[in-house]
């Protein structure tokens with residue numbers, strides 16, 4: 344079968360076109376595809392399927408023709424993937440499967456319908472407004488870092504590093520420890536440091552992430568939204584624009600009263616045939 348490879352700020356995905364939902368995907372198959380030495384390699388898989396043809400998308404088929412069936416690299420499901428949604432939309436449009444109407448293209452996900460806008464290399468998706476719902480703690484090496492639990496459709500824990508600790512020096516080769524009672528389904532953990540002021544933004548944050556199901560990645564879109572929401576709260580703001588720099592580039596998050604826009608480059612880089 345044919346596949347396409349794409350990424351958003353270095354968060355990379357194997358895209359599998361399966362319009363009529365005929366493909367049998369298993370966790371083992373997904374993990375094998377994402378294997379960086381023995382497979383295509385990726386942080387996750389995006390199956391492109393008509394919403395009406397997937398049990399998790401059928402309820403949204405009246406609002407969106409296409410369902411993003413997102414899987415993490417280890418073969419687990421996630422409710423939402425912000426960069427994945429941006430790359431998914433790039434694929435839909437590039438392959439002629441869909442086009443925006445009135446500038447917007449809806450996509451069904453396990454966290455509900457998101458809407459996308461394209462502008463050159465940039466794809467922006469509108470998702471739910473992040474919900475800051477609790478306090479939590481991450482442990483990493485000898486560090487204990489307090490953080491904020493944030494729901495962006497999927498779960499996040501945003502931990503600011505204390506002054507003097509170098510974000511680039513963190514060892515994220517192993518998962519951070521978290522409280523399983525607070526995150527029974529696991530959590531994506533973001534580590535942050537403040538950035539220098541950026542023109543046109545109300546805030547600027549540097550971020551690294553350890554993703555549930557994919558380990559450290561170069562970028563996490565929903566993580567950037569969670570980080571932006573925490574930055575605005577800490578600045579006593581309800582809304583605003585936050586630049587979030589990840590190892591793979593820059594994401595721009597705009598938090599509005601009822602929604603959150605995630606914007607950045609989304610690119611397709613290769614196509615091929617699975618043997």
Ligand SMILES: N[C@@H](CCC[C@H](N)C(=O)O)C(=O)O
Pocket residue numbers: 354415420421422423424425426427497498531554555556557560562563564565566
């Ligand atoms: N990289 C994604 C998030 C992917 C899902 C995450 N690993 C989870 O399990 O919740 C993004 O760009 O949002």
